[in-house]
Amino acid sequence: MFFIYICKKKSNIMRYKTDQATEERIKDAAGTLFTLKGYSSTTMRDIAAQAEVNLALVNYYFRSKENIFKIIMREKIQTFFNSIFPYLFDEQTSLQEKFTSVVEKYINTISQDPNLPLFVFGEIQKNPEEISSLFPMLASHNDILRESSFFKQLHKINPHLNPFHFILNFLGITIFPFIASPLLVNFGMESSENMKTIMEERKKLIPQWMNQMLLIE
Amino acid sequence: MFFIYICKKKSNIMRYKTDQATEERIKDAAGTLFTLKGYSSTTMRDIAAQAEVNLALVNYYFRSKENIFKIIMREKIQTFFNSIFPYLFDEQTSLQEKFTSVVEKYINTISQDPNLPLFVFGEIQKNPEEISSLFPMLASHNDILRESSFFKQLHKINPHLNPFHFILNFLGITIFPFIASPLLVNFGMESSENMKTIMEERKKLIPQWMNQMLLIE
DNA sequence: AAATTGATTAAACAGTTGTTTAAAACAGAT
DNA sequence: ATCTGTTTTAAACAACTGTTTAATCAATTT
Numbered sequence: 001m002f003f004i005y006i007c008k009k010k011s012n013i014m015r016y017k018t019d020q021a022t023e024e025r026i027k028d029a030a031g032t033l034f035t036l037k038g039y040s041s042t043t044m045r046d047i048a049a050q051a052e053v054n055l056a057l058v059n060y061y062f063r064s065k066e067n068i069f070k071i072i073m074r075e076k077i078q079t080f081f082n083s084i085f086p087y088l089f090d091e092q093t094s095l096q097e098k099f100t101s102v103v104e105k106y107i108n109t110i111s112q113d114p115n116l117p118l119f120v121f122g123e124i125q126k127n128p129e130e131i132s133s134l135f136p137m138l139a140s141h142n143d144i145l146r147e148s149s150f151f152k153q154l155h156k157i158n159p160h161l162n163p164f165h166f167i168l169n170f171l172g173i174t175i176f177p178f179i180a181s182p183l184l185v186n187f188g189m190e191s192s193e194n195m196k197t198i199m200e201e202r203k204k205l206i207p208q209w210m211n212q213m214l215l216i217e
Numbered sequence: 218m219f220f221i222y223i224c225k226k227k228s229n230i231m232r233y234k235t236d237q238a239t240e241e242r243i244k245d246a247a248g249t250l251f252t253l254k255g256y257s258s259t260t261m262r263d264i265a266a267q268a269e270v271n272l273a274l275v276n277y278y279f280r281s282k283e284n285i286f287k288i289i290m291r292e293k294i295q296t297f298f299n300s301i302f303p304y305l306f307d308e309q310t311s312l313q314e315k316f317t318s319v320v321e322k323y324i325n326t327i328s329q330d331p332n333l334p335l336f337v338f339g340e341i342q343k344n345p346e347e348i349s350s351l352f353p354m355l356a357s358h359n360d361i362l363r364e365s366s367f368f369k370q371l372h373k374i375n376p377h378l379n380p381f382h383f384i385l386n387f388l389g390i391t392i393f394p395f396i397a398s399p400l401l402v403n404f405g406m407e408s409s410e411n412m413k414t415i416m417e418e419r420k421k422l423i424p425q426w427m428n429q430m431l432l433i434e
Numbered sequence: 435a436a437a438t439t440g441a442t443t444a445a446a447c448a449g450t451t452g453t454t455t456a457a458a459a460c461a462g463a464t
Numbered sequence: 465a466t467c468t469g470t471t472t473t474a475a476a477c478a479a480c481t482g483t484t485t486a487a488t489c490a491a492t493t494t
Binding site for chain 3: 022053054055056057060
């Protein structure tokens, strides 16, 4: 009986044309606006307008603003970390290979959503405890990063220096350009077209720079 | 007559006890809240409460929310750029000296207001054209950075590579740690106390890393 | 054809927002 | 003491916020 009810419900979901988009359109709209303007600057009416649906539908599909934000936040953070985590923990690859593959992957991922870093770090700052709840495995006492292959390899190559330094360097020279790009355009760098070629060049350069930096001390 | 009026007014401003603080307290409160939570998440009532003044006084002294934000934004951006610009344009100093003094200055400045970078870059992203109006000398066609001593020195040492790369690297490894610090705490780095010692170490390390990076190609 | 069910709509809701108002409190000058 | 100009206050405002409601629409099932 219960199973039948489930089936019926499922088939009901399918049977209406329902554009099939509606829910997805709302999520896309919300994602775009949240990453662009942040949580508070984005209103439910903004989202509805951007998705070209009635205001009430946003609540109909996602219950509340906080809820739709959490869903999107979770996805964004997931893509942000998933695009590099597997590489960092791979015990089979050398430090070299990690640099090149992570840089390649990261620049590709963020290029498709350039506002992602600023959004992620901004929201983490505004709500530091939330990320712990979204990623319980990252809880501070677990210090998962410290046990990664990446971390150990860094430590082995340069035992005198805290590996966090190199992680900061690596993320800094990789991610920061995206964060600073609107500023650099004002500083004489032309168009986002140019930014793209710069980031392509950096794919090859960053691993080399990282190697050079590892030589210190 | 007019002059007398001015004097009278001026003396009137002085003669009341007026706490002398009130206006400053409001500005401080607004600055704290804006950098912490951003423009939209900060309400006029928040500011009044934080400054411990009546709500209407915020409008009395600063006319509007947008206005008080502009004033604070202008000051923040000014401290953000003023703390390094003079060094970059100094024709007397070597590249070495520039690295060390800018890193020292920058880390000191930002340490006193760790949320500054995220705030500045976040607001620039949300309102890219405003920074041009706040800093007309930075208009893209002027490309002031390109004519800096820093830029020329970078170009001289490594003519094959766009100096923007090194500027991105330099700012990245210097500023990014502040942006990422709330995240790193979640990743096993302990307390802001630890973050401080890390940044102290970086004062000496960053110039060395920069030198190493300049060797590529 | 009638009933069912999910999708969509316009309208309203209570609470919050930035801002204004008009009166009061205050400190010094007359 | 009265007057003058500044600062502070409580209350109100209109607009906007997230959310809910009840009605309507449209497609499928009975």
